[in-house]
Each structure stands twice: as structure tokens, then as C-alpha cells.
Amino acid sequence: MMETYRDSHDRALTDYPRPSVAVDTAVLTVPPGAALSVLLVRTGDEWRLPGTFLHERERLADAVLRSLQTKAGVSGLSPRQLHVFDDPARDNRGWVLSVAHLDVVPWSRLTIDESLAKIVPVTDAGALPYGHNEILDQAVASIRSSYATTPDPAGLLEHPFTLRQLQQLHETIAGEPLMRDSFRRAMEPQLAATGELAAGTVGKPARLFARA
Amino acid sequence: MMETYRDSHDRALTDYPRPSVAVDTAVLTVPPGAALSVLLVRTGDEWRLPGTFLHERERLADAVLRSLQTKAGVSGLSPRQLHVFDDPARDNRGWVLSVAHLDVVPWSRLTIDESLAKIVPVTDAGALPYGHNEILDQAVASIRSSYATTPDPAGLLEHPFTLRQLQQLHETIAGEPLMRDSFRRAMEPQLAATGELAAGTVGKPARLFARA
DNA sequence: GACATTTAGCGCGGATCTGCGATAATTGCA
DNA sequence: TGCAATTATCGCAGATCCGCGCTAAATGTC
16 A cells, blocks of 8 residues: 655645545437437436536546436447536535536447436427536536537447438437538548448438448 | 525435535646747646545635645636536545636736746647546636637736737647738737837838727 | 339539638838 | 838638529429
């Protein structure tokens, strides 16, 4: 075991006041045929974003993944930090810092425990406690900005996919229709054609792509 | 005094492990005629970004301002969060989370204590400890992005200023020359002409502006 | 086999953006 | 009184972007 550090007053770091540190996560996904949606968990009679307190020497991203697993039965992917909420009056249990996160997870990974959690369109989340609406707004702004110029950066689509599937996904996330030609001109240079064609549908079969 | 919260195991929040929380800040400024620069403070024989541990129930921004005052004799302005560094091995004194910040401060406010601190061009900062180079990189990227479309959002220039002064400031921050006409076309609609003219220089006097 | 359906992509007019040169205005300086 | 210096603005040509319509290709269905 390593020696405990002592400062010039012979005090260890743990002799000074420290906050509890929590993580709260907006898990965003796009269910088939539905709108951009967020994962909520129930505590008592209210719905909130899943979160947990940081364990000893745990990485923030690991705490996020652990909270998703235990609070909703969900296997997260790659949480990204959004913001630290530091209002000491925000949590009436005590002095708590909360690090907000975003994790974008494909619908196919989201086999949730329905007794614990639900997935609702972001527009239907309603009033959430602890300033979680602000986290949700930041999360939505973040995913929209990342999808504006890059084809499916979070990998919501299974490989391979057609241009139309990609455009419909981007329209769902943007919350508005996109111009077909502009979309193709912007995205196609960033994709790799597999050479395969989609089958089984009426009409000319679509080319299949993968992210480059 | 409020009752201490107890969870279902009859434990208070402080019975669980908590990290020490620090703030580290990249203070950026533009000295007259010089390049985009950063404030460094000396600890022992090495230079680093100023930082401090969070005091009890202190806001992060307040901790930043306090650290600038005590570590460098500088009055900061409005710190913005950049990122939380959470590697438990980052600080050999113990388990420390560090919240990186950016504060953009006009040169005229920066009467620093030269025995404690110095201001150097960001390109000359050299190797900093504790991953502070990463913070500096993020800070530079952040200020560049905010100055790309908005005239002097941090208020580095005294009111009023000429278009040329504004452009020179933006060029210093961008680290590259900007087109005169494009710059004017982008910025002038966001400015308010005072109606006054600059005086004392050779040539046609320039119009003076303020941020709208 | 004719037809509807869907994908793919070309072409074009219009709008916008960009860099540059030219010019006028206004000042200090020789 | 000229002259250099600087600001401010216009005009233009080229580039790029954008939306739209049209056509061709390829498939399943009737």
C-alpha cells in the first residue's frame, strides 16, 4: 500500500471537505418508426434520468455504464460528458456534484427491464426532477449537432444500410425533413459502398453502404 | 441546522467514498501586439495552470476565481467549464477529479504578481504537468470557435473599437490572417456604430463601434 | 409483357458566398 | 498645397451551394 500523501499541515486530502459526486445520463435512441427518445427510470413515483454515485476510484464513464446496468438493465456504449451541475442546493440530501452524460445507444441493444425503466420521445419527457430537463436539452442539442455533418456517428444503424434509411434516421434525430439531394451530396463521400444491393422491396434495389 | 439525510442503510452521504474535487483553469488573454497567451503559475520549480481544491459547498466558478486571485493575484471574469478529468492515477496525492475551465480575461485586468505567475504565448507553454496541455488545447479550440462567428464575445477589447482593431484581435486568436472584406461583412451587422470617429492617426479616421 | 414503384444521378437556374481590385473620402505630414 | 496613408464601400467575376425537375435503371406485381 502506498504512503498516504500529507500536505504542509500534515493533513491528508481526505481531511478536507469533499462533495459526493454523481453521474446522470441521458440515454438517447431511435426506436423503429418512432421519434428520438430517452431512457427514464422510476424512483418511487417519479421518473428521472438514470444516475448513481461514484464508487471509489471509479471512472466517470464506468459509473455511467454501471448505473445503466443496475438501474435499467441496459448495456451502454460510450458515454460523453456534457456538463457539471454544481449548485449546492440542487440535491436536498447534501452537497452533491453531478456530471451529466450523453450515451447514444442503438435500439437493438436496449432490452430494458420494463418494471424499472421506460423509453419515451424526448418531447414527452415532461417535467423531470434535479434539473434533468436541462441535461436532456443539452443531450438533444449535442446529438443533433453531431448528426448534422456526419453519417450516423453513433452507429445507430446496423451495417449495411441504404441512403434512405440513413436519411430517415437523420430526419428523426433532427426533428425535421431533410432535402434528399443535399443530404446525399453531403453524406455519400463519407460512406463506403459495399457493392451489394438491398433486396426484397418493390422498385429498384438500393445500394448498400457502410461508414467509411 | 437541517437534519442529515440518511439512506435505507441508515448511512449519510458522507459515509460513502468521495473524491477530492479540484478546478484547473486556462486563463487566456491577448497582450498588446503579442500572440494568444496563457497564464501559468509556479509551484516549486515547475509551471502549471492555476488550480485549487473545492471548498465546502463552493460553486466551481467561485473556486476558479478564488484560485486565480490567490495563486496569481488575478481577478477572473466568467469561467466556463471544459471537461472533467477523472483518471484516478492522474494525481499521485490521491483520488482527485479535476474540472478544467477556461476564462478569457482582457489584458488590462491582468496585473499579475510576477513572483507567482507569468503569461506566455500558448505555443510556448511547453510541457505542463497533470495533463494540463490537454486543457490548454481544449481552451484554445474553444476560444477560436467562439471568435469564429461573433465579434469579441469575451470583451477583450475596450469600448469603443475600430473594425481594424477587431480584425487584428480575431487574427491573433485564430492564429492566421483573415480576409478583410469577408470579416467586415460577417461582423458589421453584429456591431453598433457609435457615430464617433477615431482620431490621432494618419489617414481617414476609422468609425468606432460597440458590440450590439 | 405492361406498369407502378423506388433508387440513382444528372443538369440547370438561381441564390449566396468569396476574394480582389478600384475608387472615393478624409486625415496627417512634408 | 500636394502627397502618402488609411478607412470605407462598391462592383464584379468566379466558385460554391441549393432546391427542383427530369430521366434512366431495376425490381416486383398485375
